[in-house]
Amino acid sequence: MAQLSAPVPSADAPPVVEIRDLATVFGKGSDAFTVHEHLDLTVRRGEILSLVGGSGTGKTVLLRHILGLTTPTRGSVTVLGRPATELGGEGASSRVGMLFQHGALFSAFSVLENIAFALRELGTLPDGVITDAALVKLRMVGLKAEHGTRMPSDLSGGMIKRAALARALIMDPPLLLLDEPTAGLDPNSSDEFCQLLLELHAALGLTVIMVTHDLDSLFALSTRVAVLAERRVIVEGTPDEVMQFQHPFIEQFFLGERGRRARESEEKA
Numbered sequence: 137m138a139q140l141s142a143p144v145p146s147a148d149a150p151p152v153v154e155i156r157d158l159a160t161v162f163g164k165g166s167d168a169f170t171v172h173e174h175l176d177l178t179v180r181r182g183e184i185l186s187l188v189g190g191s192g193t194g195k196t197v198l199l200r201h202i203l204g205l206t207t208p209t210r211g212s213v214t215v216l217g218r219p220a221t222e223l224g225g226e227g228a229s230s231r232v233g234m235l236f237q238h239g240a241l242f243s244a245f246s247v248l249e250n251i252a253f254a255l256r257e258l259g260t261l262p263d264g265v266i267t268d269a270a271l272v273k274l275r276m277v278g279l280k281a282e283h284g285t286r287m288p289s290d291l292s293g294g295m296i297k298r299a300a301l302a303r304a305l306i307m308d309p310p311l312l313l314l315d316e317p318t319a320g321l322d323p324n325s326s327d328e329f330c331q332l333l334l335e336l337h338a339a340l341g342l343t344v345i346m347v348t349h350d351l352d353s354l355f356a357l358s359t360r361v362a363v364l365a366e367r368r369v370i371v372e373g374t375p376d377e378v379m380q381f382q383h384p385f386i387e388q389f390f391l392g393e394r395g396r397r398a399r400e401s402e403e404k405a
């Protein structure tokens with residue numbers, strides 16, 4: 137299979153996500169715990185931005201802010217020019233698709249019912265149209281119609297990720313959030329899933345933000361990397377630019393043995 141790579145969008149592509157002077161504080165008084173402070177980040181149309189950082193640096197909380205599930209203590213998070221908190225409820229999945237770390241499919245629903253879920257929730261479309269739309273998305277992620285009738289427990293890890301991706305894309309959102317997209321996949325399935333993400337990114341003109349600890353997928357997918365440490369984005373740039381930045385987390389993350397292997401396989405591709 138030909139290895140694609142995502143083209144880096146121009147610096148003046150319109151912003152899809154804008155985060156300004158964000159602060160997130162949990163708890164109150166002597167229990168107050170600051171996760172983000174003076175955090176700024178802009179993600180432009182067509183980017184695949186990898187968000188990396190040590191455990192507990194607030195990557196998942198940041199995704200939840202972008203999804204509009206949580207309200208920042210201070211500062212602003214806008215998605216497509218509107219406050220992210222306005223995304224909540226109806227219509228949210230037509231603007232932002234979310235792929236959760238373990239797929240998070242509903243175990244009592246078939247694969248096709250899972251994919252169709254947000255469309256059915258709208259309550260405005262006939263059953264036949266909903267099923268056809270879900271089948272289109274099923275094929276788009278490389279699954280066959282026969283997989284649609286299966287229950288999630290009957291799928292392999294790679295198939296679950298694909299089904300969850302189809303569900304995230306059912307409303308054709310321009311922005312896709314991925315939480316550890318390749319976690320739990322073997323190296324082959326992980327490579328295939330990255331390839332699929334690159335193809336869909338190009339075909340659908342998606343903007344993608346992903347949280348990852350996996351250097352192989354980071355190098356395979358990212359047009360840009362943002363590093364969270366010390367409660368803010370300490371550096372952002374291409375993977376090569378970020379790797380030059382002096383910081384203990386970056387050294388350990390990129391320059392360890394895993395980093396060396398990921399860079400070597402990227403150079404060979």
Ligand SMILES: Nc1ncnc2c1ncn2[C@@H]1O[C@H](COP(=O)(O)OP(=O)(O)OP(=O)(O)O)[C@@H](O)[C@H]1O
Binds near residue numbers: 163193197
């Ligand atoms: N609702 C909440 N109430 C209180 N503290 C919270 C809440 N949500 C997250 N936190 C805390 O905020 C910090 C950041 O959590 P978050 O899950 O965003 O980290 P992360 O960077 O995604 O970490 P990991 O890489 O380990 O998944 C953690 O210390 C977590 O315990």
